[in-house]
Each structure stands twice: as C-alpha cells, then as structure tokens.
Amino acid sequence: MKAIIKIGLKPGVLDPQGRAIARGLNDLGYNDVKDARQGKIIELDLVGEDKVEAEKQVKSMCEKLLANTVIENFSIQIED
Amino acid sequence: MKAIIKIGLKPGVLDPQGRAIARGLNDLGYNDVKDARQGKIIELDLVGEDKVEAEKQVKSMCEKLLANTVIENFSIQIED
Amino acid sequence: MAKSSSKSKASQKKLAPKMKITPEIIKEHGLSKDEYKIILDRLGREPNINELGIFSVMWSEHCSYKSSRRHLGKFLVTGEKVIQGPGENAGVIDIGDNDAIIFKMESHNHPSYIEPYQGAATGVGGIMRDVFTMGARPIALMNALRFGEPEHPKTRTLVSGVVAGIGGYGNCVGVPTVGGETNFHKGYNGNILVNAMCVGLADKNKVFYSAAKGVGNPIFYVGSKTGRDGIHGATMASAEFDDDSEDKRPTVQVGDPFTEKLLIEACLELMDTDAIIAIQDMGAAGLTSSSVEMADKGGVGITLNLDKVPQRETDMTPYEMMLSESQERMLMVIKPGKEKLALDIFQKWELDVAEIGVTTDTGRLTLKHKGKIVCDIPVAPLADDAPNLDRPFVKTPPQDVLNAEDIIETQDYNDAIKRMISCPDIASKRWIWEQYDRHVMSDTIDSSQSGGDAAIVRIHGSNKAVAITTDVTPRYCLADPYEGGKQCVAETWRNLTCVGADPIAITDCLNFGNPERPEIMGQLVGCIDGMNEACRAFDYPVVSGNVSLYNETNGQAIPPTPAVGGVGLIPDLAYFSSLEGAKKGDTLILIGETKGWLGASIYLREILRREDGAPPPVNLGLEKLNGNYVRRLIRNRRVNAVHDCSDGGLAVTAIEMALASNIGIHLKNPTHISGHAWYFGEDQARYLISVEPNSVNPVISTAQGLNIHAEIVGSVGGDMVSGDNAFDISLSQLRKLHEDWLPNLMNS
Amino acid sequence: MRTAVIVFPASNCDRDAAFALEKITGIAPEMVWHRETSLPKNIDFVVLPGGFSYGDYLRSGAIAARSPIVKDIVEKAGKGLAVAGFCNGFQILTEAGLLPGALMRNKGLKYVCRPQKLRITNKTSRFTKQYGAREEVIFPIAHHDGNYFADDTTLNMLEKEGRVVFKYTGNPNGSARDIAGICNREGNVFGMMPHPERAVDALHGGTDGIDLFKSILGTL
C-alpha cells in the first residue's frame, strides 16, 4: 500500500516561500499568477492490507511526526 | 483557476529527507513503513479561464523555474 | 486630562458600533477593576473594544513592566561610554573613532515552547530589528538557552527545533551567531528559555531614535503585510465579533528571514539619507506599541488610516490590525518631501510599503477604518498611567554554607572527571553551534568554535574588536538570588577580561516565575539588587534589557535566570587572547585564591546528586583586582592562553584549555585543602593562565606586589590530562567524552 | 583588473567576497545589483557570492538563477568570462546551467558550519595553479544544501575531464564522490560549496583561500 500525505500551512499562516515563488514567476513574465502556496507531499510505502487501519496509523504518524500541527494541516490518501 | 503542481525527485536520486522520515517513523515504532519520499506541492492561483492554455503556461513555469529537471519530475493539475 | 476627556466625548458619536464591554471581556484582557476604572476616567466614557485592546496590551506585563519597573529603576544606567541607556529599542555605547555599538537581549520563551522552530526564529528576528531600528548594522548574534532535563520526552524536539530556528533565521539574514550558552535542568521541563542577543555597529552620529516629532509628518509602514499572527491573549474577544471560522483564528508567527534581510538593507540605505525623523520596529503588540511609543516619546498625536495598512488577509478588523504580531514590520516618521525617496528605496528592495498616517498636535491616538473613527484615546495615559506595582516579596532564605570536609570526596578522580566533562552543562555544544554560521561578514575572530569565554568580532575595516559574552548560573541564583545576581554580572566581566577586552556595559534578560508569588518576587528583587551592586562595582552599566515573567507550569517556577549579555572592547587586535594557545613547556598559573567552595557546585550536583548549599560568594573588589591584572598580562603579552575558572572548578577549566589547545596538561595536588575542594571548588575571581617559563617569575612576583593571589598549579605538555596521583586520562578519551554527549542525546 | 560581485536579494556573503577581492587585488570590486541587465564594462572576473538569495525559497539558488544579470553572465561566460560561485553562488551556477548537477539537502539534514579539509584534485586548473605541489587546504563551509548530485554519466565525465577541482576529506554533506568544487569544460566557470573568500585572513578563517584568487586573477 501507499499513503500519500499532503501537508500545507494552515490558512492565515504566513507563507514566505509561496510569496517568493509568486514573485519569481511574475518576474519571469507570468503575470497570471496571483498567489502561490508551497506545501509538502510525503509518500509512504506500507506493508499490510488493511486500508482502514493504515489510515488510522498514518494519521497518528502525521500528528506525532510528519506535520507540525501548530502551523500545518494535513490530508491523507491511501492507495494500493 | 488553480494549478496544483506536484514535484518529486526522479527515481534514482537519493532522497535524504525521505530516508530520514522513514527512519524517524520506524524509530517511533511504525514498523510497517518500508520507505518514504518527500516532494513539494505548489498551488498557484491563476487568473483566466482557459484551462488548456493554463496547463501549457504552468508546464513552462515548471520547466523554467519550479522544478529542477536535473533531479525532479513534476505533474500538473488544473482546477477551477 | 479633563480637556482630553471632553474632547473624546465629542468624538464619541463618530465611533464605530461597538460590542458591549462586559466584565468578562475586561478580565480576558488582563485588566483589573481598578485599571478599568482608570480607563473610564481618562476617556470620560466607556472604551470600545479596539480601545480596550490597546489599553490592555500597553498595560500588559510585557509592555509596561508593571511588576519589575520600580526595581529596574535601581540599575546603574549611565556611564562615560553610554550614549543611550534603557528606554529605547536597544542600548548604545561609544567605542571610540565615531563608532557606536548598539545591543540588546530579549526572550522568546513561550513561543519557543509552543513552536520551537518558529518561536526561536522570530525571537532572533525581533532582537535584530531592535538593533537595526537604531541605525546599526547587526554584526553578531548570541543565544542563551535553557532546556529541561535531557531525558525529558520533550527535550530533544525542543533542542532541535530551537537550534534549527535560530540558525535558520540568523544564517539566512547573514549575521554570524558567535556564541551563547546552553543548560539543561529539570527546572525548565515545562518552561524552556530562549534568550537572543544582537550586537550592531553604527556611526555614533547617526543613531536613530523612536520619538516622533513635528505635526503633519507622514507615517510610513514598511515590511511584511499584517496578518492575524499571534494576536494577544484575548482570543475570545476577537472571535466574538467575527464568525468563528477556523481561518480567522490567530496563528503562530512565522519568521521570514528573507524579508528581514531586505528590511535591514532598505532601512540602512534610507538611514544614509536624512529622510527619517523617527523609527520604531513593530515588536510585541505591533502597530499599537510602536505607534503609542513613538507618539508618547515625541509628545505628539498620531492618526492612522487602517485601510492603508498592507494586509495579508481579508476582512481584518481594527482590533486585529492593532494587536497583530506579524513579523518583519517597521513604522517610521518621514520628513515631508522625502516620501518619494523612501518609497523608491523600499520598492527597490521589494518590500510592502504604505503611508498610513500622520503626526498631529492632539496628543491622541486616532484610528480610522472604513470612514469611521474606531479609536480615539489620549496617548499620555497609555504610558503614564500604566500600572507600576509594588508587589510584595519575601527574601529567599539563605542556604547553609557547606564545608568541603563535610562533603564526600570521590574515591575515583578518573571517573569523577570523566563524568563532569561529559555532563549536560559542561559537555561540548558543537552539535548546536555547528548549525550556526559563525563566520559570515568576515570579521569573526573568535567564536564558539574555540570554546572561548567571549566571542570576538572585529569592527569592519579596523584593528579593534568587540568582545561579547552571555552568562548566568541559575543554580547560584536559586540558592541565593543576591549572590547569584552579583555572580552573573561578574562572570560576564571576567569572560570579557579573559579575551583581553575592557568590559563596557551589559544587557540583560530577566527570566522568572510568577511575580504574584512573593517568593518569586523575592528572587527577582534579590537578583536585580545583586546585579546592580556588581554593575556599580565595575562601573559596568545596564544599557538595555528585557523581563520575562510567568515562566512556570502548575506552580513550578523555573530557577531564577537573569541572563546577562556583556560587551567589551579590544582596542587593538595585536593584544587579545583565548584558551587555545597553551604550548608545550608552559606553566599553568592560577590567579585568585582557591578555598574550595563546593556549595551549589557542579561536583555536588553531578557526582553526589545534591543541589544544596550556598553558592560561592563574589568579592567584587577582588574580582576587579584580579581581572585588571589578567587584562594587563594579556596586553603585555605575558600569557599564551587564559580561561576563566568557573563551572566545574580548576579541573574542568584546565581540561577545557587542554582540549582547545590540543595538548596535555598536568595539575599539582593541593597542600592546604582536600582534593575535591581543590579540583572542583567553584571559588570566584579566578583565572587559569598558561605562561612561558620566562614569564613565570615576573607574573608571580608582580602579583604578589599587588596583593594578588597567584600560584603555580601545573604545566603543559604531552597528551594526557593528569593530577599528581589523582587522575590520569588521555586527552583523546576526554575529547571523545566531551564531544559525544550531545550528539548521542540527539541521536538517541 | 576589474572584478564584480553580484548582489541578489539576501545574498549575504557579498561583503565577504568583496573583502577578499579587495584584499587580493587592492581594488574594491563593483557591486552589481541583480536587476541590472548587463555587467559593467571591462569586468574580468565575476563572483556569485554565498548567502540565501531569495531566502533559499523554492530551491537554493533557483530564483536568483533566473534574474536578469545572470542571463548576461551566462552569455559572457560562454565567451570566456571568468566566473566563480561560492556556496549559494555555486547553487546558482548549477541552477543556471553553467555547471552540471544539482545541490541537494545535506545528508545529515542539518546546516553545517565548520572548517573543512579539502583535497585539490586538479592542480592545473585556472583556479588552483598557485597552490603548486600543495595537496590540501582548509576552507570554512557553511551550508544546508551542499550535497552535490549528478548522474553517473556526468560524474564519470567530470572526473575524466579533470573538472572535479576539489574533493572533501571527510564528506560533510553526502556529496557524490566527495565532490566539493567543479569547473566547466572550458575551465573559466568554477563553483564550490566551501568558502575560499572566508579564508584570506589569518585572524578570520585562515589564509588558504588566497592562492585560489591569485590563481584565477593571474590568468586574466
């Protein structure tokens, strides 16, 4: 199984990287870009079959290690 | 419109962050985690309506700035 | 006062529709009933929520120093070299040749506990702004850190986050982090301390101050946009007049060192012109405290149009804008006619900039938002009527003076020494400082890398340097706040002396528990009094500082921790020293007498697991005598290496010198006291110096002539660290023990 | 001899580079803002300094590599202009395609600042000639993303063509084949993670960097 975890800053938290990316794109002439946000995507290879259990496990991994829940949100997707 | 860009390391490029994540999770007792990879996810807010054109534009942004094609792959998704 | 209240009545009608100010809301804003009464009186009416918020932050402990103000007032704050003492963003001292050094230390304890990376990072950013606000280019950073016990489940995460945050910010901005200190103790399990210090260099004639002047002068906002970051306490109140959606909640402040770097360059560029009348960074309580301070100091009024404030989010209320703690922002009063010049410079550096207001002659802070006046209060009471409490305090009861003879002597010195050299407070902190860029700017002459007593940073393009150190020994302060207070100031003075500098002035960061408890207040008062006595003895004034109270969890307060940052001058880099230079054939001389004081020592704590006893008394006269002599020896090139003898006593001091110099040493057993008192006693006013054979007699005889205790304690050479029959350990083994402790902890 | 240092937003070793160039040439370099579209006239040697251009946001050096001045530098380097990038400057050179490979996050994931021993692996390059028979130097390192990566074909080519100029002794960051610094095929463009410009002063970071500057300046 695979778990795909997307981690992004919570709404309202300053995202300096996103801002620099948007500016960088504007500077290159991409003026249609109004804003940008940068997040992380983590892909885990998991052994086991039980998707429900896996999701529970991955959620706890996010809370304990992968995401900084003070400033970040995360979402989880389990795939075969 | 929104563009969601996923950027990950090409196969064969060693991923120190991914490795550290897998190890960190194993250390916490999550022994089902066999491997991990870390990538970036960039979300752009775009003005305009034309999805086909947007996709073309975003592809060129990736090639010119957002991804380093020596080490990274990217994929693009355009949403409303 | 009467005049201003009638004025506000007139303007009351124009005020925005307001939420009812209930007793709960007042309480949530940390205001007492009496304080609220003063507000009613000064306004002549009920405040609206914006006004209440502004009073609340201005009268908070953080901004008003209400618990500590009357005691801070005792400090020696003037001196021949003081250009600006406490009261501005940072202190300013004169180091000759038209150069001024501007410095301050500040805490970011609570935010660093909640979010260690961002908390520490924004702490570094904040203290840098205090320094470049005054016209100085930051040239060095220091950090004083206290963590809980190493085994505590949170400690490792906190250490790695805090260190990464400090490095992440300082490295990016390009200011070297040249030193600091790190302790671990269970007393900090629930309340870590992150104190950051910044030192900057300015032209003595171009120091900038925060007092707004004149009427009709434009007020500029520059830096990052304002978001809902860290809006002070009163979360509930702000939620009440918004819908309670997730994305309107106040959030943790995130540092943006990139913007800070641009802000430094832009401000310094603008400061090179004559466009700035006054300038103030937006620190705690951002727009509120910066505008009120500028208006109050200048005796003027300020009107701001909040619609002009660059905003990161939609629908921000005046309350949110005024209380936001978004980072990397500055406020300035610009000379009329220079607006374009300022705009051009800020735009060149790609910063958000806006003219958001104007100085007035009303003496009032007036805020406009969407065509309405949303706040209209007299400025003077915000500062003048801020509470100045005389909190009850009890003196800390004295601890017993311990006699070395009553303390168990180790039967295995090899083992004791190995344990001490690898104990949390003494083990190498390389794991930490290797994450800091110590060399950027090309002027770091000495830094953490040598393990030295003070960092040395050259004044660019010259042959002189500043020496910088931070110190406090919390276990001494806990046992006896007064002696501990003396000791922390004395130790900085000694450390500056060790590198050959003339100590000039200090900054401080007073970290304590809950001041509403008389015992804690007693610690605060004791430490301040002790510090002040030392400052006066050394003619070593306090020029800036910060107070952090309520560092406690479940009634468990931190040990009193008045961190002191000392700054001195090395007038000529031809004469300075470190602990690295001991050479084969050198003789080790100890300046200062060893009586063998073991109370509150590292030996007692690490080897015997005892934390009792009175700390070593500090004889300030002796400190001066011995220190001045050591400095003279350095300038006369009589010494190859110098190290202050403190934590862990003679044995640890000598081993640190051996490790830094990469050569063995031999120490002699004592004749007058027992071994453990001799090797591990922490008597003050002592320096270990390494001198060449032909200097031994002159050094000792001159000392005798001056009534200074100086004795030969050992020699340098070989690759072992030994004491007559007492211990014998290879330098490489000690190095490994010393170096491995922290990496092992962090990798475990 | 005229030298230039490029200043990007949040370059922060621009001063270090200027300090070194002035110390060695006796003349202060031109400080060139990244928005400029071309270098001042008659520049013989350009340094892309270390630091955190654009905060290292997105990828180290990525945004800076797309700035107007870098376009001009790429063009002039193609015509033989001598260019060196140290630390962030090296990252910018790889991002701009002037040097092959990429610099990834350090293997230990932490920023690392220490004096670093290096082997000179090409003693005849335009950047190392002056070292003579010397085998080793110590330069300070200070970086978070210094882990050099290139595919095997590229690495083999670099080694075969003698374009690996410095290697680490005791790899601090996981770089492929211990590579610390490389040059282009023509030998006029050079990049390295360590900071030779911080090793030109006995009181500061030692003096091992002086010969590197003397080498390149001597070939102009």
Ligand SMILES: Nc1ncnc2c1ncn2[C@@H]1O[C@H](COP(=O)(O)OP(=O)(O)O)[C@@H](O)[C@H]1O
């Ligand atoms: N412990 C202290 N000793 C001396 N001065 C202090 C102390 N604490 C605060 N100060 C001074 O009080 C003033 C206000 O401090 P603070 O509110 O921390 O400044 P800022 O607004 O820059 O955060 C400063 O000038 C500071 O130097």
Ligand SMILES: [Mg+2]
């Ligand atoms: Mg301030």
